[in-house]
Structures are given as C-alpha cells and as structure tokens.
Amino acid sequence: MSAALEKQLDRLVRNGQAALLKGILHGIEKEGLRVDARGHLSQADHPRPLGSALTHSHITTDYSEALLEYITPVFRDPADALEFLADLHRFGYGAIGDELVWGASMPCDIPNEESIPIARYGSSNSGQLKHLYRVGLKYRYGKMMQTIAGIHYNFSLPDELWQVLQEQQQDRHSLQEFRSAQYFRLIRNFRRFGWLLLYLFGSSPALCSSFLRGRPHKLESLRDDTLYLPYATSLRMSDLGYSNKAQSSLGICFNHLQTYTQSLHRAIHTPHAPYEAIGLRVDGEYRQLNANILQIENEYYSDIRPKRVASAGEKPLHALQMRGVEYVEIRNLDINPFLPVGIDRQQADFLDAFLVTCLLASDDLIDDDECDRISENLARVVNRGREPGLELTFGDGERPLLDWGREILDEVGKTASVMDGNVEDSRYSRAVAAQREKLEEPDLTPSAQVLRHLREEGIGYSEFVLAQSRAHRDLLLATALQPERLEYLSRMAAASLDEQAEMEASDSLAFDEFLAQYLAS
Template sequence: MSQPESTSPQILPKWVDSSLINGMLRGIERESLRMKSDGFLSQADHPQALGSALTHPHITTDYSEALMEFITPPKPSIQEALDYLADIHAVVHRELENDEKLWPLSMPCMLDDTEESIRLAQYGSSNIGRFKTLYRHGLGVRYGRRMQTISGVHYNLSFPDHLFEALQAHETDEALKALSLQDYRSHRYFGLIRNFIRLTPLVMFLVGASPSVCQCFMTGREHHLLPLLKGTLFLPYATALRMGRFGYQNSAQKQLGIHYNDLNGYLEGLQKAVKTPYAQFSRLGLNDAAGEPIQINDHVLQIENEYYSLVRPKQVPQAGETPSEALRNRGVGYVELRAVDVNPYSPIGIDETAAGFLEALALYCLLQDSPDLLDAEQEIVEQNQAEVVNRGRAPNASIAENGQAYPIEEWCRRHIGAMKPLAALLDSGYSTQLYSDALTAMLARVDDVDLTLSARMIEDTVEQGGTWGFGSYMAHQHLEAYEQHELSEERWAYFTAAAQQSLQAQQSLEQDTSQSFDQYLAHYR
C-alpha cells in the first residue's frame, strides 16, 4: 500500500501543531577505534574496568576488539542525548589503558599489512558470546577485516503515537483509516525510510566527513583514489567515502531485492536472504581444515544484521526475539539513521547542529508524500549517492530527480527551504532555536562548500601532514574535553555498577552448560 498522493504542495498540514511532536525520543550510537600511542590499531583487550562488551547496556564493541561502541538510552531532547553520550566518553577515557586514545575519524587509524592483526571482538565462552565472535569471523572471511574497521554514528529516532493517530485521522484513504495504529505507524515509518533513502545525498553532502583515507586502508585493493600527500589518499571533491564502494558494500546483497515499500515485503526479503545459500560464500566452506567453524552459514546473510542499509526500521526485541520477529510482532517502533559519518571536530562524534538537521529531515521525510521506491528509481538514487560520495563538492556536481538534473546546490537549497517550517515547529515544541539554527548552518555549507566538514578535513589533513597527523591532533584536542567533562557522583556510581553487573551477567551466561556450542550452532544452521 503506497502513501496517497497529496493534493497540496504544503508539507506541513495546517492542523499540525507543536504539541503533536511532544514525546519524540532520540538515542545515539557512536563507534570509535582504540588507537595506540604510535597511531596503530590497539591489540589490547577491551578494558576490564568498562565491564562486559557482551552485556553492558552502553559500552560495547562492534566488529573488532578495538572498535568501541557507545549507546545512549532514548532521551526526550537532543541536549540530553548529547550529554549522555559525553558522559560515556568521559567514563571510557578514564578507563583506557597504556596511553590509548579514541580515534576521531570514520575512516580507520593506521593498520598494518596483516588482516589478522585486526582482532575480532571477544565476548567470552558462552554460546551467545562465541556466536557473536563467529559472526564477525564470517564477515572477515567474506569481505575482509579492513572494511569492518570503519566507524559511524547511528541516530535513532521515534515519533509519539499521538502524532500517528492525528495523521491517520486526517487520511482520506479509507484503507489507511481502517488500519490498526500499529500497522499505520509502520506504514508511515516506511514512508519516512523511502524518503530518507532518496535524500541521503543531502546527508552525505552536509555532514559527510570521510573525504580521505590512510593508504593502509586500501592495502591489497584496487582503487581510483589519488595521493593527497604521503600516506593519505583522497578524491578532490569527495564527501563521504565511507558511504561509497570502499565502505560497507556487499555485492551479494544487491541481488536480494529487499525493498522498503511495506513491512511484510521487507521482512520476507530479509528472511529469504538469511535462508538462501550463496555460491561464493559456499565455496569458502563452513569449517576450516581442523573442523572449526569459520562462518555461521553460507547464506547471503549469516544473520539479519549483516544487511547493510542507510536506514533501518527497528523495534526493541524482547527476550529470545530476532529483530525481524520484533518488527513482525509489534511493528516499527523507531528508525535508525545510519548514513552519518563521525564528525572529527566533535569530541563525541556528533554535534547539536547535525542532530537538529537530522531530526528536521526525518520529520520532513515522515510528512512528505512517499510513493513506492521501485528498481528504476532506486538505480537513480544510487547514482546520486555515488555522485555525492565521490564528487559532491565539484562545481558541476548534479542530482537527478523526476527526470531532470539539478545542480547540487540548487537541489540542497530547495529541500532545506522546504524543511524550514518543520524546524520552526520543532523549535516551538522544544522552546529553542536549535532546529532553525541547524538549517541556517547547513545552508551556509551549501552556499560556501569550503564550510562543509569534508572540505575542512582536507585542508586540516594537509596542514597536519596526513590522515594520522590530523586524527592524532584531533584525538589530543578531545582529551581535554573528556577530562573537563563533569559527571555527578550518582552518574559515576551508575557506570561503576553497570560495569560490575555486566561482568556478572556474562559470568551467569557462561555457567549455562546445558548445550555445547556445536549443538547451539547446529540448531541455528
């Protein structure tokens, strides 16, 4: 069921007022590599003082043992989410050992020639812990470990049910009016997702922050990047190489046909991928010569989370549920915006300007018409994304939309202009100027491309003598912010207790020996 075409060009209906957005929640996930003092990736274990990466609610690891992930709970305002993220950074900084630092860029710090020195994240000896490490081993076997050292920011956002109730009450389509609130909410969130995919080039242009990479990242790979200076590769007008073909890409997934036109179709596509063998992965084998497993299975996706996407529909899983089961049982609860690079100029990887822009954009995507995203349009969207990733700041960069090509600046201005009433609505709801200020800042980047994060990074990378010089300089700058950040005694106590409880929870999982790992894996396979 596609969203009905609106008869009015006005995106913000007259009856929508700021009370309808009260109750929005946002949470942030930020990834960052632990870097040794010589600039290379850390080989050390996850610090024991930070608790168990398997069971800690806020401090965990992603692909590698050195790739930390910080997770805030959902918060009622941008400032509270950013403050919580700053608290986590201060806690982590205090517990880092051997003069390690948090690498502040999306593209990784120095990696040596051997992939095996990128240690897989370790989660202990429980079946679920070993399963998580095996999944990562499978990713390495399939795509190489280097690709998995990239960091990003995920922005999670939900709108209150009373907004969806009001939107549904004003629908003119009887089939949409007849849906349960859960199904209608999922329908609207999928509309948001389709529009966000269409507008991802806007995100890449305005907050993209990966225009260059350390040469070590490209070891053993063919590429079209140019030398910026010794040890650093770039493209002159690139914005977000992390989002291009050197980032998270999976050729097998191209053939999946997973679409975002409705929840059931999305879940069917995902389930098919998790259950369909893929010849290239079958040839890798399931186990090594010694009989040890090297990947969970030989399917297009080992598990659902292997599906790389710019935005995901999400629902909080209950005990024993997969992400798909949670979505099927309770519909979409929030969206995860994943196309956001780490901002190296912010100690916590994101600032209120980017957060305000993303929330105004999400509301814009929710309220706008959102016809089905079919293959022909998807192809154009991907071409637009590639254009912005590789040459978004070029004087003649253009975006294709509705059968026409537009200069990127004109396209950006049009969409930011249309978002202004939504920013004003959000400002009114939160008694702030944050959202309008965010759009003003983004408009300045459109008007003067040298103000974009990607342009600033190239200039500063040259000034600091390369990727390592720039990253190291910013990492040292951020140390001061972590050390000066004040946490209440109550918050320190909370994080100390969370670390202890997480270690106990891991230990408890490891004491369950009712099933061997071989049986556990065989059951999953």
C-alpha cells in the first residue's frame, strides 16, 4: 500500500499538481424516517409542499412512503453540501407539521410490517414502475429491512487530475477507460480497508426489539424494548440489515468495469427459484418486476458503487457500460444520532483523504480468497468491532485490528498532509488525528457513545433516538432558512409537481406494455 501511495503523492507535490485535489466533488444523500411526535412511524402521504417524490431533484422517498431522502447538488466544498443538507431539513420541517425526521439508521418501534407504507409515485408508468420495484422488495426481503436509513457520500475527481495521473502512469488507454479502471482501483482498496469506516463511524450497536420480532437472532437484551451487541459498531451493515443471500453467488469483487457490469447484467436476467415461487402477477396484482436474482441493478446491495448519471430513459447499467464511471457512491455510513444531519465536516474531510488514499494505493486485484476475507472482516467489525484484542483476517493468517488500523491511518495521514497544502487550517490532518483517538480509545466511537447513553440514562433505543431527533429539529430550526434558498426549494417543489402531472397526462402505453418494453430494453 505504502510504496504506490508515496510515489504518486510525491509526483503530485514535486510537479506542483497537488492543488488539483481541490477539485474533488461531493454530494450527500441522507435518508430519514418521518415519525410522529411520539416516535411512531408516520402513516401520512409524502407531504405535497415537499413536491413530487418522483421528479424532485433534492427531496424524494426511498422504500417507504415515510422514508424521506434528501439529496444535495454537487459541491467542491463538503461544507457547502452539508449546509444544503441542513437547509433541506429546515425546508422539510416546514412541510411535515409536528412530525420529526428520525435521527438514526435503525428504525423506530414498528409493531408490524403492515404498518409500513410502501412509497407511492403517482399513476404514470414510471411512477408505477418505481412502486412495483418496492413491492418486489417486500416479497423478497420483507418490509422491515426497508425501514433502515443511511447516508451515501458521492465522490469524484476532476478531469484535470485524471489527465495528470494518466500521464504519470504512462497509460495509453482513452481517458474514459483509464478513469473507470482507476475508480475500480479505488473501489477495490475501499473494499479492503472499508471495515475501518465501520469501526470509526458505525452508530448502530442497538435497535428496537420490534425490528426482529419473530426472527431468530443472537443479539442480547439491554431492556425488553432494546436489543444490542456489546461490541457492535453497525448492526445496519450486518446480516440483520442490508444483506441478500441470493446475491452471494454473484461473486462481485469489483476488479474491472466489464466484469462488474457483466455480473450485474447476468443477475438481472437469471431466474431465481424462490422468487419464481412468489409469482409475477397474482390475482391481477403485480408482485415484482421479474423473478430474477435482481429486479434491477440497484437491488444489488454493496458498501460502495461505481456510478454514472444516466440520461432520461437510460438504465444505470447501460450508462456505465457506454460512458464509464463518473463517481463512486459510499454506502456504508450510518446516521450519527449525535449530529443534526447525521454527518459533519470532520467526517467528510476524513472520507476525502481516505478515498484519495484508496485511489493512489496498490492496484492489486481481488481474488476469490481475498473476497471471502473481506466479507469475514466486515462481519467481525460490524458485530464485534470494539472487542478488546479483536483480530481480522489478513493474508494467510490474522492480525490485530488495532495494528492494521494504525497502519491504514498512517497512510491516510500522508495523503492528508498533501491535501493540507490546499487549505489554511490543516483540517485533513486534524480529521485523521481525531480518528486515531477513536482507534486508540474505543469508548470515543459513536457506537460506544450510543450504548453509554442507553445505559447511563436507563432508557431504550427508541426513547433515546426520539429525544435526539427533537433536539436536532430544534437546533436546525434555530437558524432561519435564507429567503433565496426558501424560494429555490419552493420553486423546485412546485415544478416537480407540474412535471409529474405532465408525465401522467402524456403516457400513451398501458402499464403492461410499458413494463414489457422496459424489461426487454
């Protein structure tokens, strides 16, 4: 890891090109359940003042009608993305009345799956397609898993930097091919070292007992209403959360764009017997888009994804195949219940330095054995990450998490020192230093802090998050939404409603025919 990283960092500094790292682009997507004042899952429709969940660029829903998703534009400075995200919360609170945005990844107390409304997107063919995909998720995995929320951190590098890196490596492929290959290099190293992010930022060591009602599990009871594991970091990322055993046979470890897209394409077109047993259409009602391993590519659950903005009507997988990787989406971040929008500037700065390190580190491919080790390490960290003396698989043996974590942070620290040359306050190195403290003292991690609050205050998970959610709302609303931002978001909401109405009025195909054409394309 070290030799390749140091070589490329040194070249950037010697050639006066490290300033190109100032051109990193960021976007943040943050989910959050709407709950009522008592912390119960909202049964209300997506509020009309927020606009159309189908067509709005910044405010939509994910699986459930109650699961808000706030999406920022792309910014160079992550502070701007975070401020826009805060403004989306402020704007949202103006539309949801007495409701709150649940300030954690694992959901509130939910008595049964029937109380989870599936998101609705109107009567257009596109809206029905989005709804039907989520109906399929219900039949495949159950509704409860779809109430989990997280943060996605979108990251890309400027073309000028790609050109410099290509010249450094004397690569003769097209810039598009080189960029895609290097993003996959980043992704492979992220897969290797991403367990560290779960340790540092995992914030879901506990959950409401109702989440696992009727399901076997190995969690311990903190109280009748709260389950936990004493050293867990992110139960959201464990096999209790986003997992799919049917996908384990895909063997996607992100070595090349071509093999990645081929694997997903095969999964989208490979029937799966348990899903065939569900049926496509029963008693006149659709149950899923198809009976294949994946209905669409987004059903593949991963902690990181290569992404490309698709054109209107274009499938994401086709966009990747035709025009290559444009950015990566980091998907293993819990919502930190101690932060008003679940993430802060220090975490963003560390993520930037970590991701640049992953890009410039070793270009080694991942074989099947290492792929298995990666999965094992993730399982150990999400369930036992703060356990004293915990060891992770490494090569043909094992090594202490603490030693490996120190080594990774040393490398990220080298990148941070170079990135500090572009700012006045050494904030990247300070962000790394803050993570060193958490590595050396596990009680400083957000997962440990959550359990400390539950124990010291003698409260359950839901009561704790409800109090945090109220405090976050009050803190956010203490700063008024600026008139120009209010005008912009109000205009976007109105325009999105008009766009949805236009789509519904202009559809000329029956949904059956539309779906057939979509699946055949």
